Amino acid sequence: MISDLSSEASVSATQVLLAACGLAVAYVVVTAFILPFLSHQGKYWSTQSWVGLQKQWFARYRAGANAVKNTRNMVIEGYEKFSRNNKTFVLPQFSTRPLLILPANKLNEFLSLPDDRVDPLLPNQESIATEYTVGSDISHGPHIDIVRRQLTRRLPLLTTDVYEELVFSMKDNWNADQHDWTTVKAYDTCQKIVSRAANRVFAGTELCRTPEFLEHSRLYAVAVFRTGGIMRLFPKPLHPIIAPIFQREIRKHLNICKRLALPNIRERLAHIQNTQKDSTYKAPVRAQADALQWMLEDLNELAKKDPSELDEHKIVRRLLLLNMVAIHTTSMVTTNTLLDLYSSPDKEEYVSGLREEVERVLRESGGEWTKTAINSMYRIDSAIRESMRYSDLGDVGMRREVIDPKGIDLSGGIHIPYGVRIAAPNHTIHRDSAFYGNNANEWDAFRFSRPREQYIEEVQAAGGDADRLDRVLEQKNQGLIATGADFLSFGHGRHSCPGRFFASQEMKLMLAHIVMNYEIEVVGGERPPNMLMNGACIPSQTAELRVKLRSGKA
Structure with a gap:
């Protein structure tokens, strides 16, 4: 029984x-x-022109699955068929909503729309599954404002610190000498070099020279982006079920970073609060001018109304988010630049030209790196910008979501309803001969500096003010930090990357130091192709460089 x-x-x-x-x-x-x-959106999509769609059962979903590996080919197909004729097209996505791809001539008009009609945050938050990775509660706050307000304004004061840390980090990670070649992983070591230099500004000297903190803050960023990429492959209703599996690695690195960073954070907060209580109190010299210090000062003020702003778990996540944003794209761009430069058939000419420029600029600045000296390196600037164009980090970019219940209207009779997600065809715009001439599909290190230098020479010969002209040219898309409808690597419009000023300074200092102090070869001679996955373009994890100190360099 x-x-x-x-x-x-x-x-x-x-x-x-x-x-x-x-x-x-x-x-x-x-x-x-x-x-x-x-749904209303479903009916809208049925009226649009798609790419990658075939007449078969579950055509859209099979096209979305195909897009995981073939987004680039689909974007190229759509650009040739539709974008060149100033028409929109639909790019399938796997397990998420499709994207409406705008032609280049609609981008400025589209980006001028206010944020209460077109949201720039929702698609980006979904791309890294914010709710399950970094946490939705830190999407806004002083850590974001600091990059816009204080970091850019104080860049001239940070130049020496950044350069010093780049030099130390290159010595540690490349371990090169003048006699024998050393083989290193390109992407891995660039990540570590960039991480240490960026952390000098974001976390301060003590943490940036703590190897364990550097390594686990780097691995935290890697885990966040990997988790976001994996979760995009699953339908949203499954996210609460699968998230705990992938969150383990994120939590592991977060907890280690908390253990290492909290003593420093607590000490800084104590100094800030003591200074407020006693006007005669003098904070120690080690209370530095870095992003962590600025953030803690702002959070301490905000905590007067909301004590949760000083929650230690939240503070560390904010610091790591700054780290993640500063390190991820910068390390990919520097890796791409080195691989592009040293695998180019014209590398001898390019490297020689870069060295001549760096030597001349340093001679004019008395051997010191200053803001003026960095801004005078047109060729260094051009080589990095060219890699951002040619070896772009994504096939599409500037994703936005229409949040106006009435939808939006663009010229030419284009109506886009509520909830539709929109993007720009970055890769194909960057390779379009209409914007970049007949050699648009070639990497040309001096593409942007050549006309700039030539024009400035003509102005100088005519007795004009070359410095004033240079500032004008930089605003006309000649300089690395300038954005436009034909150069979208930093985004464009109001929401173009606020950290691009710091990133460009760091990358230019790094490349200048490398060409002056190292001999480099790409192992195998040819540039290893980047990995294409679901619209992202990531430098090869296996690409290797052979490095050696130049004669006479210590």
């Missing part, structure tokens, strides 16, 4: 579990595959 009851209970539990699984699957199928077709 008892055995029968136990058996019945077991069968009942199994039935309940199967029923629950069936309901979960049904929920996912209905919400992810059926409802989208019946």
